Amino acid sequence: MQTHSHTLIDIPFNQRHICWFCGEPSSEILHFPRTARKNVEHALLALPACKECDSIKHSRDINSIWQFRAHVKQALISKYTKHLAIGENWTKEELEESEFSGSILGGFGESAWHMYEIAKQRVAYQGWPLIVDGLTFDAMDDTSSFEFNGTCYASLRNCVDFFEKASDIDKELLTQLVEIVTPARFDYALKIAKLNKRISPARRTQIIDDIAIEEAEKREAAARSDLELSIEDVSVSGTIAPSFAIQWAIAKGASTLSELCPLEDDYFDDFQHLGGAAAFASYNGLQLYLEARENAAWVKANDPNKDVW
Ligand SMILES: [Zn+2]
Structure with a gap:
């Protein structure tokens, strides 16, 4: 519901009719928060949005436009998991060389890569800097997120969930591997998880043990070389x-x-x-x-x- 106190953000000339959230053509004006609420500390904003972003529901816990944007992105990731999965599981060249069509690529057939690119771009789109009545919007972006391969997930857990759905990986295995190798090496953990889908609990335990040993050995070797560097004449x-x-x-x-x-x-x-x-x-x-x-x-x-x- 629009109130008199919602202020339309400034829209650069070259961004007219663009959804601030996802970069698609906009047809709506989204009001955040929908009604004045105590827990939102910044100005009430009106932003151009596409129909889809405008219709994304959110709870009252969300108390800044930044949290809301992260929520919209995560909702798009969940909704377009199948599209995003195409690029996670295939390369463009593989798709072009393959003779897959129809149902194999989730029914997308020849347009599969294009569908992936659109979804990826919408999730990655950053909008333009918020300016309201000519003044820079001063509420800080306090959201945390987990970024992997150009996509910001609301959290590490959301990222693991995505790969469980998109690439059919063993969620428990990936979760534990990331804990061992640290989130900074998510790609390494993911590679191992992709090579070990649909595994038995015993096999999962064995892989986790192997990687834990490998990591401990790496840490020891690093400590040893640090020590060697410190040796003096x-x-x-x-x-x-x-x-x-x-x-x-x-x-x-x-x-x-x-x-x-x-x-x-x-x-x-x-x-x-x-x-x-x-x-x-x-x-x-x-x-x-x-x-x-x-x-x-x-x-x-x-x-x-x-x-x-
Ligand atoms: Zn949108």
């Missing part, structure tokens, strides 16, 4: 034990002179490229360093790498 009695030699000893598990001794040939094989003299000098430095490390007081006072061992 050490000078003992004027001879340098270079950081690369110390890293080598740590990697080989040689933390004492007696553990290093049987590995001497390996060391010279690995550092042949340095040339005999330089390899020998570095090995000598390493020996002196490990020897010095046998004295706890020296380690405490002089070893910059004491936390690495």
